[in-house]
Amino acid sequence: MNPQDQLDYQAWVDGELPEVRARALEESLPSDPDARTFCDGLRNFRDVLRHHEPTVALPESRDFYWSKIRRAIEQGGASPAPFRSPERGSPYRWLGWLVPSAALALALVWALPKFSTRPAQPAPVAMAATMVGHEIEAPAAEGITTLTFYSAQDSMTVVWLGRVDIL
Numbered sequence: 001m002n003p004q005d006q007l008d009y010q011a012w013v014d015g016e017l018p019e020v021r022a023r024a025l026e027e028s029l030p031s032d033p034d035a036r037t038f039c040d041g042l043r044n045f046r047d048v049l050r051h052h053e054p055t056v057a058l059p060e061s062r063d064f065y066w067s068k069i070r071r072a073i074e075q076g077g078a079s080p081a082p083f084r085s086p087e088r089g090s091p092y093r094w095l096g097w098l099v100p101s102a103a104l105a106l107a108l109v110w111a112l113p114k115f116s117t118r119p120a121q122p123a124p125v126a127m128a129a130t131m132v133g134h135e136i137e138a139p140a141a142e143g144i145t146t147l148t149f150y151s152a153q154d155s156m157t158v159v160w161l162g163r164v165d166i167l
Contacts, residue, residue: 009035013043014046147160
């Protein structure tokens with residue numbers, strides 16, 4: 001089958017041939033098995049394309065999006081009522097100060113103990129173990145001497161370890 005015949009059969013399957021030429025192709029189709037196979041393939045392909053073509057949704061362009069908004073504004077669509085604060089003398093006017101005041105009070109209660117000027121008190125166990133402001137010498141092991149000092153002002157205990165001949 002030559003390329004011109006293929007174009008003719010394709011136009012005939014698509015319904016684009018004049019009646020005279022279409023009748024001539026229909027009459028020659030039963031005697032030509034290649035033409036029948038070619039036309040059946042074209043019909044099947046056309047049906048597959050028609051019934052299984054994917055649908056593609058294109059996203060809206062920026063201009064189209066803003067044009068929809070502009071049209072809605074021009075049409076004067078109903079807009080929500082603007083927020084209005086309570087009138088003077090209204091019993092609900094004080095509610096506007098309630099939330100900020102509560103947040104400030106909570107922040108102060110949380111922050112005040114951190115800024116306390118009281119000196120830190122030593123734990124009772126530390127006071128019992130050492131005497132405040134005094135040095136205590138206790139033997140630890142043979143040849144090693146320990147010397148412990150506690151400072152209440154600095155809330156700190158210092159322990160020195162050394163050999164007997166150095167101390």
